[in-house]
Amino acid sequence: MTFSFSLRRIVPILLLLFTRYFCFFDGSDGRMLYGSKHHIFPLQTFRPYNIAHRGSNGEFPEETEGAYLRAIEEGADFIETDILSSKDGALICFHDVILDLVTDVADHKEFANYKRTYEVQGFTITGWFIVDFTLEELRTLRVKQRYLFREQQYNGIYPILTFEEFIEIALNAKRTVGIYPEIKNPVFINQQVKWEDGRKYEDVFIDTLLKYGYKGSYKSKSWLKMPIFIQSFAPISLIYASKLIDSPKVFLIDDIDMPTQDTNQTYWEITSDEYLKFIKAYVVGIGPWKDTINPVKDNYLCPPTDLVKRAHAHGLEVHPYTYRNENHFLHWNFSQDPYAEYSYWIEKIKVDGLFTDFTGSFHHYQEWTSGSHITK
Ligand SMILES: *[C@@H]1O[C@H](CO)[C@@H](O)[C@H](O)[C@H]1NC(C)=O
Numbered sequence: 001m002t003f004s005f006s007l008r009r010i011v012p013i014l015l016l017l018f019t020r021y022f023c024f025f026d027g028s029d030g031r032m033l034y035g036s037k038h039h040i041f042p043l044q045t046f047r048p049y050n051i052a053h054r055g056s057n058g059e060f061p062e063e064t065e066g067a068y069l070r071a072i073e074e075g076a077d078f079i080e081t082d083i084l085s086s087k088d089g090a091l092i093c094f095h096d097v098i099l100d101l102v103t104d105v106a107d108h109k110e111f112a113n114y115k116r117t118y119e120v121q122g123f124t125i126t127g128w129f130i131v132d133f134t135l136e137e138l139r140t141l142r143v144k145q146r147y148l149f150r151e152q153q154y155n156g157i158y159p160i161l162t163f164e165e166f167i168e169i170a171l172n173a174k175r176t177v178g179i180y181p182e183i184k185n186p187v188f189i190n191q192q193v194k195w196e197d198g199r200k201y202e203d204v205f206i207d208t209l210l211k212y213g214y215k216g217s218y219k220s221k222s223w224l225k226m227p228i229f230i231q232s233f234a235p236i237s238l239i240y241a242s243k244l245i246d247s248p249k250v251f252l253i254d255d256i257d258m259p260t261q262d263t264n265q266t267y268w269e270i271t272s273d274e275y276l277k278f279i280k281a282y283v284v285g286i287g288p289w290k291d292t293i294n295p296v297k298d299n300y301l302c303p304p305t306d307l308v309k310r311a312h313a314h315g316l317e318v319h320p321y322t323y324r325n326e327n328h329f330l331h332w333n334f335s336q337d338p339y340a341e342y343s344y345w346i347e348k349i350k351v352d353g354l355f356t357d358f359t360g361s362f363h364h365y366q367e368w369t370s371g372s373h374i375t376k
């Protein structure tokens with residue numbers, strides 16, 4: 001009698017505890033303190049990372065809330081963004097130094113006289129530069145799709161995001177979603193924007209990450225809780241950042257005819273064994289333009305270079321960019337099939353992650369080919 005009595009009383013209590021436990025862990029009670037939030041689904045680390053290039057920008061205007069939420073829904077491991085600064089020093093998510101191509105700035109008569117010409121990394125550019133707008137002014141603009149052959153119905157809806165809003169999108173996701181922010185155009189930004197106390201763009205960038213609790217070396221406990229890769233084409237910025245934060249960094253590598261934007265080094269210098277040996281003290285990987293790893297002629301692949309093998313020999317990961325579904329981005333060897341392209345790069349070239357405009361396609365490819373004990 002005592003046994004059944006206590007069981008009847010204990011079972012509901014256990015059930016209650018059980019449900020509360022899971023309510024807590026799935027975050028359904030709303031926002032919690034960042035860093036104390038535990039996730040049911042950890043970051044997957046057993047297969048190459050799905051890095052959502054500017055969000056799921058194949059479907060939504062790039063670097064907007066819509067693009068990032070869609071990427072998270074579609075299975076992104078990391079959401080990727082480019083950080084630039086407004087005139088008044090606010091860090092925002094935007095790829096180009098000018099607003100012309102992916103916003104409605106041309107329709108805003110009040111900004112007609114903001115058009116300028118600047119020298120940016122050896123190129124003379126004319127347009128509406130982000131560094132001439134305050135954050136408040138930038139907020140009045142709306143983002144649009146870069147390519148006319150992509151979905152246009154979300155044009156004019158989304159404002160430009162701040163760096164902090166971007167971080168909060170990742171931290172509010174129902175599973176662990178990493179961030180992959182770029183220290184973008186640091187030479188130009190530091191020339192044009194000044195912060196108090198002589199702080200540099202890189203200081204403000206890293207302070208933003210520290211404020212949210214990003215820390216820890218690659219695959220450490222704190223990294224797995226809040227995964228991040230800090231990326232840049234500028235080696236001086238990465239080396240500087242390594243003194244401020246121990247989070248993993250990735251050195252981006254441009255096309256073979258583009259010198260580095262701060263040290264003016266050639267592609268050949270920065271992909272030499274000597275340089276990889278030097279830079280691996282500061283970064284965990286490289287992020288090359290994919291056609292430099294595997295050169296292309298007449299839209300056909302040539303034999304691949306040994307860059308991935310050499311980087312791996314130095315213990316560096318390789319995360320190339322950018323993978324896009326559309327026919328005219330696919331080299332003939334792939335028979336107009338984006339899955340064939342993923343298969344080539346994962347199985348044959350053996351990359352450790354890749355930047356894609358179509359998070360969902362890459363996620364499906366991985367679900368079909370790499371087992372089912374997955375996150376989503
Ligand atoms: C960068 O290096 C090239 C030679 O490799 C040189 O012609 C050019 O003037 C240099 N640019 C700057 C800004 O130093």
Ligand SMILES: *[C@@H]1O[C@H](CO)[C@@H](O)[C@H](O)[C@H]1NC(C)=O
Pocket residue numbers: 300301302303304333
């Ligand atoms: C791509 O296709 C061309 C033409 O058939 C062929 O010569 C080349 O070897 C292929 N490249 C790779 C990497 O398979």
